[in-house]
Amino acid sequence: MGNPGGLRPLDDPQDTPEQTESTPQTRLIDELRQELEDTNRGLIALHTELENARLAEARLAAIVASSDDAMLSLDAEFRIQTWNAGAQRLFGHTEEHIAGQPAGTLMPDAAHAAFDAAVEEIRSGGRAESHQCRWRRADGTEVDVAVTVSARRDADGTRVGYCATARDITHQLAAQAELAAARTDREVMAERDRIARDLHDMVIQRVFGAGLALQSTAARLHGPDAAKLHTVIDELDATIRELRTTIFDLHQPAQKAASLRAQVLDEASAAGDRLGFAPAVAFEGPVDAALPDATAAHLLAVLREALSNVARHAHASAVTVFVRAGGDLLLEVTDNGRGLDPAVTRSSGLTNLRRRAERLGGTFGITPSPAGGTRLRWRIPLTGTDPERTP
Ligand SMILES: Nc1ncnc2c1ncn2[C@@H]1O[C@H](COP(=O)(O)OP(=O)(O)O)[C@@H](O)[C@H]1O
Ligand SMILES: [Mg+2]
Numbered sequence: 202m203g204n205p206g207g208l209r210p211l212d213d214p215q216d217t218p219e220q221t222e223s224t225p226q227t228r229l230i231d232e233l234r235q236e237l238e239d240t241n242r243g244l245i246a247l248h249t250e251l252e253n254a255r256l257a258e259a260r261l262a263a264i265v266a267s268s269d270d271a272m273l274s275l276d277a278e279f280r281i282q283t284w285n286a287g288a289q290r291l292f293g294h295t296e297e298h299i300a301g302q303p304a305g306t307l308m309p310d311a312a313h314a315a316f317d318a319a320v321e322e323i324r325s326g327g328r329a330e331s332h333q334c335r336w337r338r339a340d341g342t343e344v345d346v347a348v349t350v351s352a353r354r355d356a357d358g359t360r361v362g363y364c365a366t367a368r369d370i371t372h373q374l375a376a377q378a379e380l381a382a383a384r385t386d387r388e389v390m391a392e393r394d395r396i397a398r399d400l401h402d403m404v405i406q407r408v409f410g411a412g413l414a415l416q417s418t419a420a421r422l423h424g425p426d427a428a429k430l431h432t433v434i435d436e437l438d439a440t441i442r443e444l445r446t447t448i449f450d451l452h453q454p455a456q457k458a459a460s461l462r463a464q465v466l467d468e469a470s471a472a473g474d475r476l477g478f479a480p481a482v483a484f485e486g487p488v489d490a491a492l493p494d495a496t497a498a499h500l501l502a503v504l505r506e507a508l509s510n511v512a513r514h515a516h517a518s519a520v521t522v523f524v525r526a527g528g529d530l531l532l533e534v535t536d537n538g539r540g541l542d543p544a545v546t547r548s549s550g551l552t553n554l555r556r557r558a559e560r561l562g563g564t565f566g567i568t569p570s571p572a573g574g575t576r577l578r579w580r581i582p583l584t585g586t587d588p589e590r591t592p
Contacts, residue, residue, distance in 0.1 A: 271346075271367040274353055279304045282362065291346075291369055293339030304365070307336045309343060319350040320363065336367060345370050385494035392498060397451040405444050412437040460489045461497040461524075468501055469522050472508035478518065480508065486526040496581070499557055500524070500532055506550045507534040507577045515539060517574050529563070529582045536574035541567065554579060 265272050271288035273281050280303055284296040292299075292307060299306070308316060312334040319329035331349040338344060346367040353362040412434055419430040466482055473479040492500075504522065511520050515538025523533040551567060554577075558565035563581030570576035 274364050275304050276362040309337050323352050345374050388495040389498050393451040397448045400448050408437050462488050468504050475512040480520045480522050482522045484524050488526045503554050503579045511536045532579045535570045535576040537572040538574040541575055
């Protein structure tokens with residue numbers, strides 16, 4: 202047949218009788234052929250699409266299989282469905298063993314809340330930030346991981362379950378801790394150097410000067426008065442020797458810092474020997490988390506002086522130490538002793554505590570306590586300022 206699907210003028214005089222006669226059939230055939238061709242093109246397109254999807258899926262599967270991260274998919278009831286090699290390496294379960302088990306198998310009690318919060322976030326249409334926690338291995342040991350949870354959806358976009366990845370962050374956390382410890386050491390050493398310098402340049406010189414003055418006075422006196430002065434001069438000499446030892450100690454590397462909570466408890470129990478009773482200690486707020494490293498050293502020094510004052514001056518039978526961290530850091534030491542003697546004006550220790558507070562932008566006060574003794578309050582802000590930058 203000549204020119205079957207071609208366009209022709211309707212009244213083409215060249216039309217053959219057969220063509221004119223068979224027009225409906227020709228049209229039908231043409232339409233069928235057209236349809237076949239369309240179907241064919243559609244099939245080819247579909248095939249290409251499927252092939253691309255298959256390739257993409259294979260690439261994805263390769264990534265999942267070779268990833269160091271643990272990757273698992275969960276059904277809507279949080280049962281584990283798939284489990285990659287990274288998950289097996291990290292947690293020790295084989296895929297056959299873990300498949301069908303609840304995801305909770307991997308979570309110690311403490312890990313549930315953060316996971317549930319992530320799921321809740323996804324359910325309410327958001328994206329869950331990755332969170333740090335500890336998950337449990339097959340052998341019962343725990344490992345620090347960063348967990349990311351996301352929704353798993355079918356082709357229609359309906360959520361059919363969840364995906365979770367867990368990355369081992371043991372080394373990362375160790376490096377962070379080391380860094381923080383190094384920073385604390387450096388800051389504590391700087392603080393110690395400063396104190397040692399102050400002691401050497403100011404305190405020793407003054408004590409030494411006072412000793413010299415007393416000596417020249419003593420030279421002009423006789424009898425018991427002279428003897429008394431010489432005792433004082435000997436005391437001053439002993440003080441200078443002690444100060445030199447302290448300066449030497451200050452230049453030794455700092456002890457590795459324990460948590461502030463632990464250090465406060467240590468300090469309190471050490472003071473118990475001198476007090477004759479154990480101080481009661483209470484904490485409120487994120488005492489360890491909220492503190493810049495150097496701040497802890499200040500608080501401990503203040504606590505030490507406060508407890509030593511109670512032991513030396515208060516004649517108390519009870520003392521309470523209260524540490525609260527929040528927007529600010531508060532140390533409160535309350536005793537039930539005999540209270541401040543208004544006649545006493547000498548106060549190097551208390552002045553030092555006030556200076557420490559003011560240098561850190563905070564406040565210091567010592568007032569009668571409700572129980573009859575004294576209450577010392579030392580408070581510094583925790584946010585925004587870097588105390589060590591202040592001269
Ligand atoms: N908890 C307390 N109870 C009674 N008196 C106190 C208490 N704390 C301090 N004081 C009084 O305040 C004075 C000043 O204290 P401080 O500045 O630490 O100097 P120091 O302890 O060297 O005497 C003390 O000598 C003492 O009289
Ligand atoms: Mg004192």
